[in-house]
Amino acid sequence: MGGWEWVIIAVVALLLFGGARIAGIGKNAGKAIHDFKDELHKGENAAATEAGAASSEPADPAAN
Numbered sequence: 001m002g003g004w005e006w007v008i009i010a011v012v013a014l015l016l017f018g019g020a021r022i023a024g025i026g027k028n029a030g031k032a033i034h035d036f037k038d039e040l041h042k043g044e045n046a047a048a049t050e051a052g053a054a055s056s057e058p059a060d061p062a063a064n
Contacts (some may be wrong), residue, residue, distance in 0.1 A: 013022060 017025070
């Protein structure tokens, strides 16, 4: 799509929903993306912590 098509879509959306509602939709979408990324990082940190804890545990000398 070219630049003019995006302008026309933006104008139609503005006419249909109004500026305040579009701003609210954008704010909610941004918050959802931010929360999703935070949860991804928490999961990565938890997995790294588990992997580090599993590799740093001493071997059981009685098992040999």
